[in-house]
Amino acid sequence: MAQADREGAVAPVQVRGTVLTVRRVDAYVAMTVVAPAIATRFRPGQFIAIAVGGPQSAMLARRTFSVHDVRPDHGGTVEFVFLPRDPGMQWLAECRARDVLDVVGPLGRPFPVPRDPASCLLLGVGAGAAPLFALSARLADRVCPTDFLLGAESADRVFGALTARRTGRSAVITTTDGSLGTRGAVVDMLPAVVQQARTDVIYASAPIPVLRAVCALAARFAIPVQALVAEPAMMCGTGLCMGCVLPAVGNDGITRMVRACVDGPVFRGDLVRWDDVGTIPFDALGAPGWKPRPGGPGAPGAPAPPNSSAPSTPGASPAPGATGERSHAG
Amino acid sequence: MPADLRTRIGHLDLPSPILTASGCAGSGRELAQFTDVARIGAVITKSVTLEPRAGNPAPRLAETPSGMLSSPGLQGPGIDGFLQRDLPWLLSRGARTFVSIAGHSAREYGELASRLSDAAGVTAIEVNLGCPDASAAGRPFALDPAAAGQVVAAVRGSARYDIPVFAKLSPEVTDIVSVARACVSAGADGLSMINTLPGMAIDPVSLRPALAGPAGGLSGPAIRPVAVRCVWQVREALPDVPIIGTGGVRTGRDALELLLAGAAMVAVGTVLFHDPSACARIQRELEEELVARGVDRVADMVGRAHQHSGYAAQRHSWVL
Numbered sequence: 001m002a003q004a005d006r007e008g009a010v011a012p013v014q015v016r017g018t019v020l021t022v023r024r025v026d027a028y029v030a031m032t033v034v035a036p037a038i039a040t041r042f043r044p045g046q047f048i049a050i051a052v053g054g055p056q057s058a059m060l061a062r063r064t065f066s067v068h069d070v071r072p073d074h075g076g077t078v079e080f081v082f083l084p085r086d087p088g089m090q091w092l093a094e095c096r097a098r099d100v101l102d103v104v105g106p107l108g109r110p111f112p113v114p115r116d117p118a119s120c121l122l123l124g125v126g127a128g129a130a131p132l133f134a135l136s137a138r139l140a141d142r143v144c145p146t147d148f149l150l151g152a153e154s155a156d157r158v159f160g161a162l163t164a165r166r167t168g169r170s171a172v173i174t175t176t177d178g179s180l181g182t183r184g185a186v187v188d189m190l191p192a193v194v195q196q197a198r199t200d201v202i203y204a205s206a207p208i209p210v211l212r213a214v215c216a217l218a219a220r221f222a223i224p225v226q227a228l229v230a231e232p233a234m235m236c237g238t239g240l241c242m243g244c245v246l247p248a249v250g251n252d253g254i255t256r257m258v259r260a261c262v263d264g265p266v267f268r269g270d271l272v273r274w275d276d277v278g279t280i281p282f283d284a285l286g287a288p289g290w291k292p293r294p295g296g297p298g299a300p301g302a303p304a305p306p307n308s309s310a311p312s313t314p315g316a317s318p319a320p321g322a323t324g325e326r327s328h329a330g
Numbered sequence: 331m332p333a334d335l336r337t338r339i340g341h342l343d344l345p346s347p348i349l350t351a352s353g354c355a356g357s358g359r360e361l362a363q364f365t366d367v368a369r370i371g372a373v374i375t376k377s378v379t380l381e382p383r384a385g386n387p388a389p390r391l392a393e394t395p396s397g398m399l400s401s402p403g404l405q406g407p408g409i410d411g412f413l414q415r416d417l418p419w420l421l422s423r424g425a426r427t428f429v430s431i432a433g434h435s436a437r438e439y440g441e442l443a444s445r446l447s448d449a450a451g452v453t454a455i456e457v458n459l460g461c462p463d464a465s466a467a468g469r470p471f472a473l474d475p476a477a478a479g480q481v482v483a484a485v486r487g488s489a490r491y492d493i494p495v496f497a498k499l500s501p502e503v504t505d506i507v508s509v510a511r512a513c514v515s516a517g518a519d520g521l522s523m524i525n526t527l528p529g530m531a532i533d534p535v536s537l538r539p540a541l542a543g544p545a546g547g548l549s550g551p552a553i554r555p556v557a558v559r560c561v562w563q564v565r566e567a568l569p570d571v572p573i574i575g576t577g578g579v580r581t582g583r584d585a586l587e588l589l590l591a592g593a594a595m596v597a598v599g600t601v602l603f604h605d606p607s608a609c610a611r612i613q614r615e616l617e618e619e620l621v622a623r624g625v626d627r628v629a630d631m632v633g634r635a636h637q638h639s640g641y642a643a644q645r646h647s648w649v650l
Contacts, residue, residue, distance in 0.1 A: 056580075235398065240602055242405055243390045245405070280386070286381065290381070
């Protein structure tokens with residue numbers, strides 16, 4: 001299914017998109033770019049990669065952003081949200097309407113959505129919440145009740161609290177300093193929210209340590225997680241540079257170093273080896289000292305699994321009750 | 331009239347001198363979403379190893395001024411996966427494929443070359459000499475003329491006679507010409523230069539090295555002048571050896587610069603991370619540069635900068 005999911009997705013395009021609006025939203029910059037070819041291909045969870053600094057830029061890495069929303073006006077626009085942290089993003093934040101950007105997208109594996117109505121919890125930390133709103137619109141089409149659990153360090157870093165309250169069945173906000181909602185971390189509130197909302201599936205977009213904690217908790221409740229990762233930092237977004245790798249288990253039980261940009265950014269939470277992110281696990285395919293099992297997968301001469309470069313994700317549609325086939329990694 | 335970009339090296343006949351540099355085109359599939367791989371000169375693959383390799387831990391890449399530091403650690407499916415999946419795919423798309431190979435001993439390189447010789451769709455072999463030599467305490471082969479020569483001899487000895495072998499040289503040597511000579515006398519049909527320069531960056535936020543490596547190879551436009559110098563020196567010493575020039579090529583004009591320095595082909599690398607359709611664009615720009623100079627054939631530009639200026643002017647007026 002995951003394979004069909006991937007093959008069904010249309011190829012990304014590289015376009016010159018005109019900036020339509022640049023707005024400040026609390027601590028964040030929200031930018032809308034006219035890019036019909038990307039807007040029509042987009043599915044929630046996918047991202048775009050933008051070249052920064054102009055045509056002779058000294059900044060060669062593209063900056064990647066989860067798409068917040070696409071709209072049909074001007075033929076199709078793409079909106080994304082970011083915190084201008086480095087000179088490249090600051091350059092982007094200083095762009096004005098009618099400036100032209102080199103945009104590649106939509107990239108990556110989108111959020112799979114349930115076939116039948118299921119109770120969905122959308123968990124986002126900081127700007128990571130941005131891709132959840134397009135998802136919630138898509139879930140609403142499928143008559144799935146959605147609950148939001150949003151968190152950040154402070155009130156001005158909580159993204160989309162109003163929209164979450166308006167569109168979600170419930171919305172819980174947490175901040176580290178207590179300036180909005182409950183004081184604390186999203187993970188602290190997760191068990192209560194899951195029990196109250198009778199959550200069937202969690203969609204999470206957050207830093208790696210939060211995703212690790214969410215997946216550990218969800219495993220205890222036997223709830224599948226679809227996790228959108230934003231780390232390790234992507235340099236190209238297109239799969240060329242091999243920079244954004246993390247260890248994930250394939251459906252053949254073998255751990256591979258997979259690229260967050262092409263095999264993700266949305267992963268089934270139980271397949272990513274969260275504790276080993278940033279390392280090469282000793283049992284990963286091709287790790288130092290790794291030996292092919294005679295006759296086993298990956299051994300010379302053995303037929304390669306059909307989708308072996310990717311973390312195959314069976315049961316990509318997290319239908320309720322489809323948890324029987326889940327195996328916990330590690 | 332459009333300029334003729336066709337490039338002939340021995341019996342190789344490429345539609346264009348623009349290639350993708352090793353390790354910068356993925357398996358070819360990623361790039362094909364943005365560029366027709368059959369229309370560029372050739373695809374130089376990611377270095378293929380005997381066994382599958384998981385590579386180095388993340389972070390593997392860091393952005394530096396006009397460049398990129400990287401230490402991906404040769405992540406790849408190994409020769410079996412490459413021959414089963416990647417090579418047939420490139421062949422089916424009509425791409426010409428220069429297969430880059432990497433190993434830890436001359437024997438491994440030889441074995442890879444003989445495996446490739448039995449496969450369909452190998453246009454040429456590029457020997458990545460930047461790998462650590464297991465028998466020399468991890469010193470890269472490219473730093474020692476004798477070690478480089480041994481590897482090239484092993485590859486040339488195992489590769490089918492009609493597959494040209496290119497040796498990829500490192501700029502991190504005192505005298506690149508001596509390594510180039512050693513490779514050519516060991517049987518290399520051509521040379522490819524330059525590999526990355528070792529570099530390092532430290533993250534001011536985490537206060538730790540930016541790469542897990544912790545050092546990595548510097549590539550991108552930042553190293554282009556080094557590439558031009560290396561190509562120039564080797565062309566000066568070995569004018570008959572075809573060279574693949576690599577290093578920070580971003581525009582048609584950059585490609586022209588390497589051609590003028592003596593490269594017969596130009597590979598585009600790190601810039602593909604920035605602009606995945608760069609090869610097609612650079613090809614177009616190169617053609618425009620040639621037309622603007624009234625040059626019909628790209629071959630006429632190869633090594634042109636070595637011609638004595640008086641002679642060049644004289645010949646130019648005579649041709650006109």
